[in-house]
Amino acid sequence: MQVKECMVSAPGKAILHGEHAVVHGKVALAVSLNMRTYLWLKSSSTGKVSVNLPNIDTFVCWDLSDMKRLLPASNDKKKEVKVPDEGLLRRIHEFICVTDGNLDTCSMATISFLYMYLSLFGSGDLPSMTVTVWSELPTGAGLGSSAALSVCLSAALLCASGAIPTALKERGNTGSWSQQHMELINSWAFQGETIIHGDPSGVDNAVGTWGGMLRFSSGKMTPLSRAPSLRILLTNTKVPRSTKALVAGVKDKIDKFPSIMYPVLESVDAISCTCEKALSEMSSEAVTGEHYDVLEELIDMNQHQLNVMGVGHPALDTLCRLTLARGLHTKLTGAGGGGCGITLLRPETDRSVIQNTVQDLQGSGFDCWETSVGGPGVQQHSALSVKEGIFERFNHMNPSVPILGMS
Incomplete structure (x- = not known):
């Protein structure tokens, strides 16, 4: 060696x-x-x-x-x-x-x-x-x-x-x-x-x-x-799921309703590109509340699109509802059907809001971590x-x- x-x-x-x-x-x-x-x-x-x-x-x-x-x-x-x-x-x-x-x-x-x-x-x-x-x-x-x-x-x-x-x-x-x-x-x-x-x-x-x-x-x-570090709550619903089955389910929807689903895919693509642009701006200029407003709206829209694709889950709905009640915005991350969600934390988010949100999530049987991305x-x-x-x-x-x- x-x-x-x-x-x-x-x-x-x-x-x-x-x-x-x-x-x-x-x-x-x-x-x-x-x-x-x-x-x-x-x-x-x-x-x-x-x-x-x-x-x-x-x-x-x-x-x-x-x-x-x-x-x-x-x-x-x-x-x-x-x-x-x-x-x-x-x-x-x-x-x-x-x-x-x-x-x-x-x-x-x-x-x-x-x-x-x-x-x-x-x-x-x-x-x-x-x-x-x-x-x-x-x-x-x-x-x-x-x-x-x-x-x-x-x-x-x-x-x-x-x-x-x-x-x-x-x-x-x-x-x-x-x-x-x-x-x-x-x-x-x-x-x-x-x-x-x-x-x-x-x-x-x-x-x-x-x-x-x-x-x-x-x-x-x-x-x-160029990508800023973002604070998030990462929540594991602990609901098991099959990525293979979820991917197949989305394909079936596309095959069955192509005129509906292809525009959804195009919209998701636009959200990814818009988010990329917003994050680039946040790395090259002074970050404002408007930047976070955009990121939160994109999170909400993308979560609705993922539900349209059929990869949501009642546990993820509960996660989104509990965080939104505290003024926070959440989407699933990964295959969906359970699994994990990410919740964006603004810089000015009060510590008590985060602590109370974590307690709410843990009270629903979820595992939750405060961390960052990037x-x-x-x-x-x-x-x-x-x-x-x-x-x-x-x-x-x-x-x-x-x-x-x-x-």
Whole structure:
């Protein structure tokens, strides 16, 4: 191993506008969340590879001698990502005794780690290490938790293998990589997402890598250089849903009522573009109440359009009603049918309003976080910054979840 210890983090993501319409070639705006996944990689001399996932109460450990049998007789160390090695994936599935139809969260995380680890270190001696991952992101809520994991794995393993340099500068507690190295991180993270999801769009891992705001249209992703940080309430209704079924339902509506639904898609596209323009203005000139008036109106209109598409849910209606009663504006984010919603917070919003809103939402059985969007992408952290800040932040949000192996 070129690097004996590496600590990295990557953000989750939310869709600001354009979900579902983006499937049909329209513009979507994806933003990073100031809720992150953290990964600590440390070399060891145990002859084992260990993975700790305290959020999902998982600890797995393998002997290096067993893992070496997964590698083919000849294996060149990969620096350029092409397509997943199906043979290696099959051996990994057999190694951890899972089938494609039996992949829980733990299994998907494990397979993604093993694939990147064996691919990047497979040409030499496999190193002994411990990897611990902890996250502020709920799983299965459409907030890019798997992509944040994939980005962290990619960055840490590429750094440890020497494929990319350390991002930390002298006396710096936090650092990021060059554009070239970020592209390599993103390409390996996309491999992890492909392993987990089969056919990902690439939006989630791109947001996790670059952060900020991303414009996505017809398969083309463009990071926006100017985007303000916005305060939001992020609410998880905890209602499960099938993204695949919801996407299919929207397509059925379009096929059944094309003269009605195509104008709806065009209107969603216009909302995304109008929001992009408003956010650009907020980054280049003095922010006024009128800017927030526009953002709130766009949120309300987009939520109604999503209901027309058939991806609303009574729990989301309750969320919108409770926040509007406090003068706040909310829309679903992601696939809909339950899942999560985002509520915009104006700079002048009184603290008591936020606290009372959170109490209302929690009283309805929802999980709720005050956070922001538009923050940085993948970063490397020094041991000092982790011990002085990140552990405390995690423990505050997750007091009942111990971080295994930390000292």
